[in-house]
Amino acid sequence: MLMSVFTQRVRARLAAVAAGVAAVALTASVASAGKLADVFTSGELAGLKMGPIGPALANTVASTYPVASASSGVTYVYNPKLEAFERQAGVLGPIIGERAETIGQGQINIGVSYSAVDFSTINGDSLGNLVNQPSVGGRVVSFPVPGGVTLKDGRFTTFLPVEVQANIDVQADIGTPSITYGITPDLDVNLSLPLIQTYLNVKVNETVPDPRLPQFMLRDCNPNGPADDPNTCKPNEIRPTMINHQAADRATGFGDLLLRLKYTILRDKPLDLAAGLGVSFPSGDPDNFQGTGNYQVQPALVVSKIIAERFEPLLNLGVNINADNVDRSSFHWAVGGTAAVYGPLTAAAVFLGRNEFNAQTDSVSEPFFFQINRNDYYDFSFGMRCLFAETGVISANVIVPLNRDGLRADYIPTLEAEYAFTGPWNR
């Protein structure tokens, strides 16, 4: 008995760039069939018990999206002599991470970023080649044999263990419009709402019985031998089999709405110090890997210092508090800086860290493929920024992982464009 099921996969990659900050009607996530998490619990994969992986992926994916800096690349200060706002000379701000400087009262910065995330590993194991554990606590992934079968060594069984090789492809294209407004000289507010297209494709190859468990070997028989030969396979005799399954889906929708405030406490004394507060609203659908599903509060401290108008080291320390489950909060930090390279060019290099207090979702009850653990994420972000038209900035950045914890992409590229201007009520 040999079955082979192959499904032709056609994938179109769309560039998800939101246009401006004009009001965008909130639309429900558009998935071709159900939710992405349902891929693991319905259809051909339903019995594989990979269901718990869905919420685990959703929570981890939504927490991993890079969030561009709320700090404007260009800042203004009011010149009372000129009775006008002057653009501050100096380095452009970071792409990922925050600096303490505010944009300036009445100033507006609008931006849009695009990131492409293609997850490749989980806990260091390739998502493209996940193989189940042969046995977990004495239990095995199996196919039932209700009528029973005699193994090669003469023993009887009503199930046969299965070796499962899974290829899980999880991708996200994230376009994030953002607007920052200077309420006071020392207080900025930023609003960001990502538009996300997520894609999930799961391919599974199964071998039964599991060749890693030789105690379940079936009788060697000749399928083409003479009928009276005892070594000839009997009609419909159960024999080793390989089977393929596949399921895929994609969804487009908004991610979690992020509102951030930044208040500069100190300037040049001797550093710039700001306090930040972010609130993330669960507007993204976690079952489509587009949101965390939780309210999150993100207090932070931001320290930076512009040196000789060419360098700006920075340090961010913050906590991401999960308002629905404080135990699943995490500690965030960033250390690095920006440096004026040449003319309008600025380079930005920042080390990023996220240390979870505990695992961010329930553990997988039967971890045949992987387990959800508490993770520590360490990344390096590097990019270049270029000033144009006096107050516009375009940026290119890449984040690369420095360790192997959790769900990771080999690299995450980000493109960003922003423009700062004075609000009409300030002119």
Next chain:
Amino acid sequence: MTGFQFSISCCRFPILFLTALLGLTACGGGGGGEGTPLTGPAQISGTLAYVETECRGTAEGLFEHQSLRIRQGDREPVTVFETPEVSVPGEGFWCAVWVGGHFGDGSVAREAFQQVTVSPDGASVAFEVTDEFSVDPHLPLNLPPEKKGIFWVRADGTGVPRKLGPPSRERSFYITGGNFINGPTFDLGFSPDGGTLAFVDKGPDADGHEADQVFTIDVATGTRTQVTHLPSSVPAAGYPPDAPTMRGTVFVDDQRIKFKSTANPNDVNPKGEYLIMTIKTDGSDLQVPLPITVPLAGSQVDLQFVITGGRPLAINVEYAGHPINDPPLGGVQEIWEVFVVDEEKKALQLTNFRRIDTSAGAVDPDGEHVYFYASADPLGTNPSENCQIFSIDRTGADLRQLTNFREVDHSLTGCDFETNGLTGSRPIGCALYFTYQDPRSRTLLFYSECNPLNNMNPNGSQIFAMRP
């Protein structure tokens, strides 16, 4: 098990050890999980209850009495119940016979204690005492009414044993040809919460005819409830006509009881074998966990993934065919193999020895190992075919022989407690009966007549503890 009944003069030996081992689950370690590392000496961390039968043979005759003793952890055992001494003039020689045979279990066929069990928390012990089944030989037990029945007592020995109800009217043993005693059948068990006891007694079936049934007693109130109403049946082929048709009542969880029966409700047991069945405590949902043992014609793989279930049970399954070792000195010719069955009834045969005396023991708390005992020699390390304890992976791999008992070049009895004639002469090969595993220390306990470790056991059957 077959053999003469035995006891020992001037020395003590324990019987009814299986129920004592149930107390080892009661130390709070719980089931499942990975268990403790296997280092250090074997430890009993819970409660062990056992019956000592003391027999004195003199020129005047036989003098015998029994004591129920309870040991908690490493504390000294306490005696919580004793039967009056019984004497039989001119029968003093029996003590030497029973000593020579090393068969303490046989006392159930003549003495008062029939069952002993310990609650899962180790805090209490239940036992059954009766004078109705003294047959081999008959002893004038003549117990007073207050000394007969099913009793409950605190394991620390404080307080007086409380009588819960009358004793069962079904015996816990049977005698086969050659006067061989098989028993006890271990029919008294606590529920996991310790609030209920299950046991076998006679009760009406649906038509009012009396048959072996499962009963429960509420420990707090003494309320007795008949759980099953199975049709009457006869013992399986090869068993004596007065053998119990039901045995081995044990709680699977607080709501379900497992037992073996030859009854044939709804034609689930047309052959009348001792088939494992389970039933809810309210008498509903009778199930037969293992309906088949050979492939059905046209059997096919169901391409729906399932993960083999938790809470596996190690059970004995009778197989068709002629065994390769004959029952010693007569007896039933049956092939028994060890299976592991999960809660979704997925079954895997672990042994394929084709012998009469392969028997399941327990599943390790790690859920990965199964212990059983057999007289087979699958690894070439048991050439005498003496009874040994083995372990095997739950998937059927990694078979290991854990003991190395040997009494003669070739055992005559395998895993049967036998004696060679009335003289009780030895050596003939020693048997053992695996009983329990402490879920916290993972220590294995077994009852054996073997005499290992520099002649430390010259006096008959004892309880042994061992790290697996």
